[in-house]
Amino acid sequence: MDAAHAVAECLKNFGVGRVYGIIGTSIVDFVDALYDYREEIRYISCRHEQVAASMADAEGRLTGFPGVSLVHAAPGTLNAAIGVANAYKDGSPMVVISGGAKRKLYGKNTMLEVDQQSVMRPITMATFRVEDAAKAQSIIAKAFSIAVRECGPVYVEFAEDVWLEESSSEDVRIEAEKPRAGDAEIESVAEMLREAKKPLILAGFGVNSEEGSELLTQLVEKTSIPVATTGNGRGALDDNHRLCLGRAGFGGGSIHADEALRNSDFLLCLGCQLTDVTTYGYNWMPSGKVVAVTLDREAGKKLNYALVSYSDAVDFLRRLIEKVEGYRAPESWLHEIEVWRKSWEQMVENAVNMEYKGFANPAKFFKKLNEALPENAVVSAGQGMHVLYPQAYVKARRPRSYLAATNHGAMGFGFPAAMTAALLGYTAIAVVGDGEFMMTVQDLETAVRESIPVKVVVVNDNSYRVLYFRQKVQKMGRVYGTLHTNPDFAELAGVFGADGVTVSSDSQIEDAIGEMLNSERPFVLDLRISPDCFAPFNPQPSVRM
Incomplete structure (x- = not known):
């Protein structure tokens, strides 16, 4: 058994059901080994490494067991870093497997080489580099043990020329007992x-x-x-x-x-x-x-x-x-x-009763969405002012039914996370801003190709609204670099082979939600809102911050 097959065997024995990644020359031998395990381990080929990392992160959050992301050396690893940092800051277990420079070239600043260990060390619980095929399984076992025990991502880099070297099958186990209080x-x-x-x-x-x-x-x-x-x-x-x-x-x-x-x-x-x-x-x-x-x-x-x-x-x-x-x-x-609760409930209700000429009221939309969600729903969100709406109106009725990239503040998590939730059998709804969705929209192709029935609500205000709001309030209306145009997201969904609908008035909300939830295909709902509408938030501490 070569090292590539030894690692795949290890993943199978640990119960890993999916690997999210993008192929590259430094990992092509491992992907080839995964071909032999395709009945046990589903390889999800993504279109960007941030998406692959975020999908693995979401699996860790939903199951409590590390999701696995596979990325190419250097550019692939750097692209994945945002998703890895999300997992690190939020305490989500995941294992990142990457390729690396060949042993004789390592440290010579060759093509496809950066100091990946130094990049990953501050945003993981541990990092490893495998240069001895005989140690492949034991290092993978250590990585999973740390990820489960310490609740965070672990990075394992394989020298490109290690994959095909002979390895041995070891009796390795995950040792992940967490410390107990005295x-x-x-x-x-x-x-x-x-x-x-x-x-x-x-x-x-x-x-x-x-x-x-x-x-x-x-x-x-x-x-x-x-x-x-x-x-x-x-x-x-x-x-x-x-x-x-x-x-x-x-x-x-x-x-x-x-x-x-x-x-x-x-x-x-x-x-x-x-x-x-x-x-x-x-x-x-x-x-x-x-x-x-x-x-x-x-x-x-x-x-x-x-x-x-x-x-x-x-x-x-x-x-x-x-x-x-x-x-x-x-x-x-x-x-x-x-x-205090009554003050908050009044604010939430007032937002629902607002009307915006030419736009839908997002507060009303998310209140209606909450009423329509099935019991098995998982809602995911990234970052931006749009997340205030599901926070206020979508109720989390059971554990891990709401996922968000909370502590890193990164956009781009919501859509990939919802794809993973859909793969795991949940009714999965991503709540994304238009700016955020344009950072991961290419993976609509992944959702269509892999038949992932993910639902995407794009809260579309043609702006980076947190910063637009700050420019209007704090910079005396000097709006610069925060307004943009967008494609028709419903039509764009059709180009990818997904379903889509546009909502630009309150009268369209209920029918559109029903159409989205009843669809068995990837679905994009383009929710067009005014950039000047307000979500409920607690103003006093926000101003202090």
Whole structure:
């Protein structure tokens, strides 16, 4: 068995069902090996490496098991870097396999060579270069172990001339047991909680799983502690639960979630930590004690926490439930939160009632979309002002039903992520801005060729609207470089072989949503909106930021 087949055998044994990539000379031998495993491992050939990386990232987020991206040396690796950084910043497990310079040429600045290790090291949990075919399987096993255990991307580079060298089949396993909190840490947190008058849980990706959601629901129903979520924690507690406040922080935080975080006297971050996103650039900080249960070993260096437990948040939650018997959050605290909630709900309702001549109201569209979504829906989004609409109107009813590139701020994640969700059997809807969609639109061809029934809602305002808005407000209307023209996205979808429809008035919304959700093919809905319409957002902390 050569190294290429040894790696493919390893992936098969680990249960990898898909590899997302773009072929190149440095990996052609591995793609050839994947041909022999095509019944077990589906190779999805993409049209850009950022898309391939984001599709693998989304698989990690949806399944909890690393998605696999395969990229060519140098240009391919550099193209993938944005998607890898998204996974790193959001704590998503993935394994990136790349080609690299041949051993005799390595380090000589040859064609198709950059220092890929140095590029990937700051945005991965670990990097490896394979120059010995005999070590191929053991290094792949290490990569998967780290990705699962530490919840992040791992990079493995193969010298181009290693693939066809003889390798051995080893008995390698994924060793991914996560660290557990000590009993003293659990007791200390329980004691702080029992003393709290204004407790709040901030639920992150580390508890956004089926088991984590079940345990979190048990805890809040037992104690009446309200829950806010991070961008990646949406769905850890059903958005319709009476104690769920929705997302906190920049880019979609609700008034009541943000105010509860700032006014809490005890904040328990489960599967996350406080970041510049959740605190609006550290300008919107809790007033009391903060505890973080996270796998990020750097967390304690960033803020002065009362306690940081470097441990598995789901295990921590399971054991904490046993320690809080008899505790209930004070009703006065819950009543205080309800006042803030009513302010937010009024803002959300006011946006729905607006009318825009010649355009559709996006608030009304996303409210209607939420009402029409089936139970198995997964909504994904990238970055831009358009993400405020699904944050406000689309309810995350179950774990990992809402995906977003939250902490890196990169455009281009939403469409690839939805393609992966569709491959995994979900009704998948990407919510993208027109600027964002034009960065990944070429992979409509991938969706059509691979028969991926992804749905794409393009919130089309012919602008980079976050910056357009800032230029109008902060730069005295000196609009420059933020307005552009677009193709007819519905017609463009047809050119690729997908379905499409244009929505430019409120009267078209319901029929278009029905047509999109009933389509069995890739579908693009061109939602044309005014660049001057406003999504609900929390203005006070946003201005501070």
